[in-house]
């Protein structure tokens with residue numbers, strides 16, 4: 001990069017330049033026509049912030065908690081597979097960056113560093129304090145193997161189990177099909193014993209995933225672990241209610257970064273429905289997808305998210321400068337978020353409510369004109 005990155009998009013541009021096309025294609029792509037991928041980002045542009053002025057913003061608080069654990073800002077790291085393609089330090093680098101910034105790192109099942117080593121790398125940074133790691137689980141047909149993964153994560157110190165439910169089959173990412181994408185030979189699925197049939201290509205095709213997963217399995221998970229359970233990929237109010245009834249602790253509103261069902265709404269568009277569906281329960285609601293700016297974080301919080309998760313920007317940071325690059329991505333968007341709060345006249349993260357925002361459509365010139373100049377004839381041309 002010619003100059004230091006000043007926006008998360010700069011990291012993406014850099015990754016596009018330096019990564020092999022098939023690797024960048026894997027990280028970047030959405031499913032099919034990438035309509036949902038695009039909509040995730042655009043949804044943030046159709047929501048406007050209404051600032052208050054002359055509020056004392058000398059001190060602004062961004063610290064919060066998720067599942068009772070403290071985080072310095074509500075910006076966390078979503079699970080993304082295969083960090084070894086972006087940097088040789090792979091998930092260890094990501095884990096260290098998250099630990100030094102006191103945020104939550106969700107390690108993917110298909111990581112190139114095993115869960116114990118990723119945790120240990122973070123622990124070196126946090127010293128006495130436990131790092132805040134969650135473990136993302138793809139549920140396999142082999143339930144014994146799945147049980148072992150879950151219990152290993154619990155033993156290793158992971159604080160929650162994030163069960164991904166939006167991938168019974170793999171979405172069609174056209175770049176990957178064109179590039180015949182597979183995991184480079186020098187990398188492994190480090191949480192699994194070495195087995196050729198489970199090579200990167202095998203895992204990617206989703207052969208081992210249990211497509212029969214259903215609500216009754218959530219009960220089974222509760223019987224094999226004491227970890228809090230977060231369901232990732234809930235998209236409708238009815239399902240959020242079922243999740244609350246099943247006793248889960250959290251929901252990540254997600255469409256897998258537009259990589260699964262193309263044609264579904266943006267996550268921001270369905271967030272209010274889900275927040276409303278679990279109101280009054282213990283369930284915490286988080287959101288991911290298309291979050292690239294501090295103002296995006298502000299808007300998601302205003303619609304009721306407790307925290308947000310970043311996917312692609314993290315791997316682009318990793319490709320830029322490993323641990324330091326991930327730290328820069330997280331620090332930059334956290335800084336932007338704090339700035340957005342100050343400029344909106346909001347000093348406390350708990351006070352970011354829907355009062356601060358308005359859909360762009362509501363604020364159209366035609367509506368404003370009709371409301372404030374009702375007696376003025378619209379000029380006829």
Ligand SMILES: Cc1cc2nc3c(=O)[nH]c(=O)nc-3n(C[C@H](O)[C@H](O)[C@H](O)COP(=O)(O)O)c2cc1C
Pocket residue numbers: 026027028040078079080081108109110136164232254255256257258259288289290291309310311312313
């Ligand atoms: C390269 C890549 C790999 C991903 N791998 C996983 C994964 O292994 N498990 C999972 O639950 N979600 C996975 N996701 C989805 C992310 O957790 C997250 O939902 C999504 O990236 C959020 O959108 P964003 O990239 O626009 O921030 C992946 C996404 C990307 C881009």
Ligand SMILES: CC(C)CC(=O)C(=O)O
Pocket residue numbers: 081110167170203204205256259
């Ligand atoms: C190995 C992958 C299929 C991981 C994943 O969920 C993704 O690429 O979206």
